Amino acid sequence: MKIAVCIKQVPDTSAALKVKPDGSGVDTEGLEFVISPYDEYGLEEALRTKEKLATGEVVVVGLGPERVAKALRSGLAMGADRAVHLADAAFDGSDAIATARALAAALKKAGPFDLVWAGKEATDDGMSTVGAALAEFLGIPHASEVKKAELSADKTSITCWSEVEGGTAVVEVKLPAVLTAQKGLNEPRYASLKGIMMAKKKELATYTPADLGLSAEQVGKGGSRSEVLKVEPPPKKQTNTKLIKDLEPDAAAKELVRLLREEAKVI
Amino acid sequence: MGSEIWVVAEHRGGQLRRPTLEALGAARQLATAAGAAVAAVVLGKNAGGLAAELGTHGAARVLWVDEENLDVYSSGGYTHALTELARAHKPLAIVFAASSQARDFAPRLAARLDTGLLPDCIELGWDAASGRVSAKRFINSGKALATVQVKTSPALVTTRPKAFAPAGADGAGAETVKCDLKVDAAQCYGKVKEYEQPAATKVELTEADVVVSGGRGMKGPAEFAVLEELAQVLGAAIGASRAAVDAGWREHAAQVGQTGKVVTPKLYIACGISGAIQHLVGMTNSKIIVAINKDADAPLMKLADYAVVGDLFQLVPALTQEFKRVLEK
Numbered sequence: 001m002k003i004a005v006c007i008k009q010v011p012d013t014s015a016a017l018k019v020k021p022d023g024s025g026v027d028t029e030g031l032e033f034v035i036s037p038y039d040e041y042g043l044e045e046a047l048r049t050k051e052k053l054a055t056g057e058v059v060v061v062g063l064g065p066e067r068v069a070k071a072l073r074s075g076l077a078m079g080a081d082r083a084v085h086l087a088d089a090a091f092d093g094s095d096a097i098a099t100a101r102a103l104a105a106a107l108k109k110a111g112p113f114d115l116v117w118a119g120k121e122a123t124d125d126g127m128s129t130v131g132a133a134l135a136e137f138l139g140i141p142h143a144s145e146v147k148k149a150e151l152s153a154d155k156t157s158i159t160c161w162s163e164v165e166g167g168t169a170v171v172e173v174k175l176p177a178v179l180t181a182q183k184g185l186n187e188p189r190y191a192s193l194k195g196i197m198m199a200k201k202k203e204l205a206t207y208t209p210a211d212l213g214l215s216a217e218q219v220g221k222g223g224s225r226s227e228v229l230k231v232e233p234p235p236k237k238q239t240n241t242k243l244i245k246d247l248e249p250d251a252a253a254k255e256l257v258r259l260l261r262e263e264a265k266v267i
Numbered sequence: 268m269g270s271e272i273w274v275v276a277e278h279r280g281g282q283l284r285r286p287t288l289e290a291l292g293a294a295r296q297l298a299t300a301a302g303a304a305v306a307a308v309v310l311g312k313n314a315g316g317l318a319a320e321l322g323t324h325g326a327a328r329v330l331w332v333d334e335e336n337l338d339v340y341s342s343g344g345y346t347h348a349l350t351e352l353a354r355a356h357k358p359l360a361i362v363f364a365a366s367s368q369a370r371d372f373a374p375r376l377a378a379r380l381d382t383g384l385l386p387d388c389i390e391l392g393w394d395a396a397s398g399r400v401s402a403k404r405f406i407n408s409g410k411a412l413a414t415v416q417v418k419t420s421p422a423l424v425t426t427r428p429k430a431f432a433p434a435g436a437d438g439a440g441a442e443t444v445k446c447d448l449k450v451d452a453a454q455c456y457g458k459v460k461e462y463e464q465p466a467a468t469k470v471e472l473t474e475a476d477v478v479v480s481g482g483r484g485m486k487g488p489a490e491f492a493v494l495e496e497l498a499q500v501l502g503a504a505i506g507a508s509r510a511a512v513d514a515g516w517r518e519h520a521a522q523v524g525q526t527g528k529v530v531t532p533k534l535y536i537a538c539g540i541s542g543a544i545q546h547l548v549g550m551t552n553s554k555i556i557v558a559i560n561k562d563a564d565a566p567l568m569k570l571a572d573y574a575v576v577g578d579l580f581q582l583v584p585a586l587t588q589e590f591k592r593v594l595e596k
Contacts, residue, residue, distance in 0.1 A: 011407065013408070013525050013526070013545065014544065014545065016410070016544070017407055017410040017411060019411050026406070026407060026410075026411055037526050038526075095383065096374070096384070097374070097377055097378055097381075097383065097384065100374070100378060101378070120370075123407070123408060123525065123526070124406060124407050125406055125407075126386075126387065126404075126405070126406060126407075126408065127384075127386055128370040128374075128386055128387075129373075129374040129377070129384055129386060130374070131374070132342065132370070132371060132372065132373075132374035132375050133374040133375065133377065133378040135375065135456075136346070136374070136375040136378035136379055137378055140456075141342075141343070141456035141457050142342065142371075142375075142456070143457070144342075144367065144370055144371040145367060145370070145371075147519070161463075162367065162371075163367065163519075163520055164366075164367040164368070164462070165284075165366060165367060165471040165473070165474065166464060166469055166471045167462050167463050167464035167469075168462070168463040168464075169367075169459045169461075169462055169463075170459065170460045170461050170462075170463065171457050171458070171459050171460060172457055172460060173456065173457040174457065182519075183519050183522070183526050183527070184518070184519040184520075224383070224418075225377075225381065225382050225383035225417060225418050225419045226383030226384070226385060226415055226416065226417045226418065227415065227416055227418060228413050228414070228415050229401065229414045229415065229416050230413070230414040231406070231411050231412070231413045231414075232411065232412050232413075232414075233411060233412070234405065234409055234410065234411060234412045235412070237551060237552070237570075239556075239569075239570060239571070239572055240572075241568070241569060241570075241571055241572065241573070241574050242572065242573050242574070243563070243568075243574050243576065244573060244574065244575045244576065245563065245575070245576035245577070246576075247577075249577065249578070249581040249582050249584075249585040250585050250588075250589075252575055252577060252582060252585070253582060253585035253586040253588070253589040254589055256557065256573055256575055256586065256589075257586065257589045257590060257593055259573060260534065260555070260557070260573070261593065264534075264554075264555045264572065264573075266477075266533045266534045266554060266555045267477075267501075267534065267590070267593075267594075
């Protein structure tokens, strides 16, 4: 089975962020970058499937500037067999749909694949868009926010348990398909020292739009139907914290309930 | 260019889901700014009964598709039907509630219509000069706020739960238009086979008016019982910090914060949560925040509107009793 895993490199989720003074975006100067956590769940699942079947290939695919090669190498160190990097300035400024279009073209070139994993969202833009749009460009089914997946015995379909409001939806999709990974799917492994050493020797191909047969109107800003006008710091909530202390539990509870009803008026 | 703003109704078991009314509220604002009318779209089988409710809440027209293969939701079925409808009627924008369902099919629809999608918006805007829809949405888990514009129509936008007031029941009623279109089973790409729902009627975390959350200070899974009692009295949903989820005390669906859910209830009660940045980004926009903690210096105690210092295992049961007393009156 050939499995592709789309990974995005994002600022370390624990990092504090600054917005550029001109409002053009987040200031990435000096930030640590990591593989978006949800993509790691997808990669781990792909690796486990390959190990279970004891055959097949796992390919990590990423789009973005030069630094993205590091994320792809991390994927190789975890156990992926080869990597594909959509690396060209022409890809800059791609919105989620343009990104999905380019990834779909790359998967056609590097594939075909039986299964494609992506994170349910990237922790930077939080669009939750690329996975399903990718399936659309490939003309194949998808399942979203998957927390458990079971391949059928004949490997022609996969049953997915997806988190939905108030419960779980169960969907069976035919392969090839795109699945987007939700937390809870698995616990991703750490790369071993041996894995890190081996990753250096694995193939990392780079694709340009021309390699993929994509024109300037199909990638980057020209290929995007949405554009970011401004990025600003989030509004700061003004709080005057009222401290309730040194009271017996019953008295504290009484006081809090009174404040919530009479002052905050939320109950 | 069309002159309608559409809302796609989300329904399950014959009931309109509440966030659809919020999307309708957002669509009404946008329609007023753009000088457009509001229409709702209902996809399903025998789901025409929802038209009246949508009309009451401000849809002037309800486009209704009655189709065997839309009996249950599927990303392919919804994408196909909405593509056909949008190409025929050319709406300015299509608004959906940001839900697992919208996240599942809206990207497919945007790709097929070759248009822009802005998910999880907290504010919508209209630029009269360019005739474009814009929206504000948080990025990097709320660490920054982006204003994004769609260059094409229909603009697809989804509304973050609780960010928009639900549309009031002051509408004049809708003209119902039955639209004939076919959906083949093969176009569905796999239908939902079943919904597994917990036995207890659970309040959805992102849609709840009140959220009671527990963190490391809960000490263990069994101890969440005190929060469940409080939640029951308040009709609240139960949340948890990443520490509590990673410890295996609560399932991931309850996690509030980065790599979990973003909640914006009217009242958020945090019990034994110190307030790591990764938790704060998930609840900081709650209207009123109560923190209960032994440590008066915990970061969340400084962010809270009301910070109660003390032992949560004494305070929470006392709070439950007091709420019970006043709410039963």
